[in-house]
Amino acid sequence: MKIRLYLAILAGKMAIFFSRLAGNQGTNFPGRLARRIYPPILTELAGNILRETVIITGTNGKTTTSNMMAEIIKENNFSYVHNRAGANMITGITTAFIQATNLSGKREFDYGLLEVDEANVPLLLQEIPVKALLITNFFRDQLDRFGELDNTINIIKEAVQDTDIELILNADDPLVSHFQNQTGLNCWYFGFDDTVYDDIASAESREGRHCVFCGHELVYERFHYAQLGKYSCPQCQNQNPARDFSAHGLNLSPAISFQVNNLPIQSPYQGFYNAYNILAAVSLAKRMGFPDETIQTAISSYHPQAGRMEKFIINGKTVLLILVKNPTGLNQSLVALTQETANKNVFMALNDNAADGRDISWIWDADLEILANRQEDINYLICSGLRSGDIAVRAKYAGFDPARIVIKTRLQEGIARAVEGSNDTAYILSTYTALFTCRQILLKMQTKAKRQSNQSQYQRQSG
Ligand SMILES: [Zn+2]
Known part of the structure; x- marks a missing residue:
């Protein structure tokens, strides 16, 4: 009798229940508690996965990619365990398994689908048999947690050494694509063919x-975005590996469409970075053997989540909420919003709580110049959040007219300022810990505006 296992599951399930009751998401604590009662709990529960467990890691796009993958598995009517909403540390993953299982710990699932924080990959591989590992990309993110990017890459490379894990890798990322040579593992590559959005000379941060x-500077023929592109080394033979899943015919407007090999894919998402997330999910799904039609259906019906470009209508104005958390993500958002010629206000909330990363020096790696170069379309840049002053200084150094930089540290005041005035559109950019509050404020404003417009309509009709 594994009495400790049952006790651990029971305690974990109760902890999930009570933290939800208390209004917390309850993602890490239940797992931590259960692991203390019965340390091998994750290994035990992961043993109930009948087909295979796949994990998704990398700097950007883990959540979107794994959510899309979940849709594909669902579309095929398989059961699965999936850690949602960024609970991607080992404790959060343990919580996801506790939540999914029954009290005896014996409920079986077809697949394990895990989004894993880069630094947690080695731990996880020690506890769970993993069939495939997908790496989206490696960008500079949350410097204070990992120190150097190289360190992150090395610990993952060491963790997969001497395993038989299959790797699904981004062929366009020179930091990802060398895993094959150094691990000897079976690798599958996804990447983009030339696109009309490619750039040759851009000042974006390139890791x-x-x-x-050999350390020599790489020569790029073209950049898709950030350091993703077509590269080669003039000193050794290093260049993009051949793609197993090759995307071509990319169209980003009004929504994303492209072909993966011969499979046409359409998605309501926007932005090149999301095209990469879709390509990653499609590649993994094809490697796992899911039928093409189910992949197409799942991707086309999957809609953007809160914070990854959510749309609100307030007094007839379009307001877009976007999560930004590192230079690459911010640059990509700035490129997207400056491509729109509509007159706009741009709001940015910068916090430095633990979940945002305490070190905000990343805003100096981001290209605020993108914004400054198109400031004729921007009425006001509203700087908000705990570090509102820092973002204002950064924008000023980028060449943004100081007369049109407004500092409103409180989110409520800042958002109100962004939505009022003669602009057609407002963009609300926010780091992680301000996102939820920004979203609540926008929802409330939207509801209020709708109610007022209904009332005036009613008065007109009855008057
Ligand atoms: Zn080289």
């Missing part, structure tokens, strides 16, 4: 500009 083998 992977040096060859990982």
Whole structure:
């Protein structure tokens, strides 16, 4: 009798229940508690996965990619365990398994689908048999947690060494694509063919500009975005590996469409970075053997989640809420919003709570210049959040007219300022810990505006 296992599950389930009751998401604590009562609990519960467990890691796009993958598995009527909403540490993953299982710990599932924080990959591989590991990309993110990006890459590479895990890798990322040579593992590559959105000379932050083998500076024929693109090393033979899942015919407007090999894919998402997330999910799904039609259906019906470009209508104005958390993500959002010629206000909330990353120096790696170069379309830049002053200084150094930089530290005041005035559109950019509050404020404003417009309509009709 594994009495400790049952006790751990029971305690974990109760902890989930009570933290929800208390209004917390309850993602890490239940897992931590259960692991203290019965340390091998995750290994035990993961043993109930009948087919295979796949994990998704990398700097950007883990959540979107794994959510899309979940849709594909669901579309095929398989059961699965999936850690949602960024609970991607080992304790959060344990919580997800506790939540999914029954009290005896014996409920079986077809698949395990896990989004894993980069630093937690080695731990997880020690506890769970993993069939495939997908790496989306490696960008500079949350410097204070990992120190150097190289360190992150090395611990993952060491963790997969001497395993038989299959790797699904981004062929366009020079920091990802060298895993094959150094691990000897079976690798599958996804990447984009030339697109009309490619850039040759851009000042965006580029982490992977040096060859990982010989250190020589890489030569890029084209950039898709950030360091993702077509590269080669003039000193050694290092270049993009051949793609197993090759995307071509990319169209980003009004929504994303492209072909993966011969499979047409459409999605209501926007932005090149999301095209990569979709390509990653499609590649993994094809590697796992899911039928093409189910992949197409799942991707086309999957809609953007809160914070990843959510749309609100307030007094006839379009207001878009976007989560930003690192230079690459911010640059990509700035490129997208400056491509719109509509007159706009741009709001940015910068917090430095633990979940945002305490070190905000990343805003100096981001290209606020993108915004400054198109400031004729921007009425006001509203700087908000705990570090509102820092973002204002950064914008000023980028060349943004100081007369049109407004500092409103309180989110409520800042958002109100962004939505009022003669602009057609407002963009609300926010780091992680301000996102929920921003969203609540926008929802409330939207509801209020709708109610007022209904009332005036009613008065007109009855008057
Ligand atoms: Zn080289």
